[in-house]
Amino acid sequence: MKDMSDTDRRFATTLARGLSVLRAFRPADDGLGNAEIAERTGLPKSTVSRLTYTLHSLGYLTHARHGERYRPGPALLALGNVAAASIGFVELAGPIMQRLADETRTLALLGVRDRGRLLLTKVWRPAGVSSIWLDVGHRVPIRGSSSGACYLGALPQEMLPRVVDEAQGDRGLTSETAAAIRASAYDQLFARGFAITDPAEYFAANIHAVSTPFHPRDLSEPVVFTCGALPEDLTVARMEAEVGPALRAAVRELETALGHAPGPARR
Numbered sequence: 001m002k003d004m005s006d007t008d009r010r011f012a013t014t015l016a017r018g019l020s021v022l023r024a025f026r027p028a029d030d031g032l033g034n035a036e037i038a039e040r041t042g043l044p045k046s047t048v049s050r051l052t053y054t055l056h057s058l059g060y061l062t063h064a065r066h067g068e069r070y071r072p073g074p075a076l077l078a079l080g081n082v083a084a085a086s087i088g089f090v091e092l093a094g095p096i097m098q099r100l101a102d103e104t105r106t107l108a109l110l111g112v113r114d115r116g117r118l119l120l121t122k123v124w125r126p127a128g129v130s131s132i133w134l135d136v137g138h139r140v141p142i143r144g145s146s147s148g149a150c151y152l153g154a155l156p157q158e159m160l161p162r163v164v165d166e167a168q169g170d171r172g173l174t175s176e177t178a179a180a181i182r183a184s185a186y187d188q189l190f191a192r193g194f195a196i197t198d199p200a201e202y203f204a205a206n207i208h209a210v211s212t213p214f215h216p217r218d219l220s221e222p223v224v225f226t227c228g229a230l231p232e233d234l235t236v237a238r239m240e241a242e243v244g245p246a247l248r249a250a251v252r253e254l255e256t257a258l259g260h261a262p263g264p265a266r267r
Contacts (some may be wrong), residue, residue, distance in 0.1 A: 027137035031069025106227040116167030144203035150195040153185025154213035154222040193248035
């Protein structure tokens with residue numbers, strides 16, 4: 001974890017380290033011990049022990065017995081519910097995106113930036129159809145995903161250096177590669193309203209995906225809606241001719257329901 005305390009006196013390093021512990025947890029985890037949290041966060045195990053003790057005392061982590069692996073606690077669940085309720089578009093998007101998932105037979109996703117990656121905060125699985133393995137809590141790389149390219153394409157230019165800095169070189173993301181990805185995605189968004197990363201560059205060979213941005217009024221940067229499926233079920237031709245336009249139409253429906261003007265692609 002990058003320490004900003006040397007460059008910004010307002011930065012509270014202890015708080016940042018505590019939050020990094022909470023962010024270490026993934027949906028598939030059956031709890032985590034201090035050693036595993038230390039490995040994932042890059043923090044010393046002694047520091048992790050103090051942080052997990054404090055977070056457990058406050059209810060943000062829990063374990064049934066002494067020495068057992070930690071799991072997210074009830075205070076964290078309550079905090080997440082408050083956050084979800086305060087971002088008004090998420091609940092309204094649910095029925096629209098579920099219908100899109102069912103009609104296109106793809107997994108529909110909502111991604112928001114979490115430092116150097118996009119965090120999947122909602123998924124809508126198609127009824128009666130097997131879908132890809134991505135789930136809430138997964139973090140998708142910016143370089144090598146349609147979601148990441150779409151995010152960069154919709155991002156104001158002045159925010160790009162910060163995003164690159166926080167990615168810390170993840171999958172080779174540099175200022176130059178980010179600018180190139182952004183320019184390509186911007187052209188796609190301007191021309192057709194959705195972005196597709198070349199499958200040859202994708203972070204996982206068993207995923208094809210197409211993405212469209214959404215600009216919430218209560219957030220300072222875009223979020224990304226994505227449809228994804230196995231390559232044999234979601235060819236590039238199908239993304240371009242069918243699923244991409246359907247995704248863009250679904251996001252426009254959400255914008256209309258919220259009284260938003262269509263979100264522009266931004267230079």
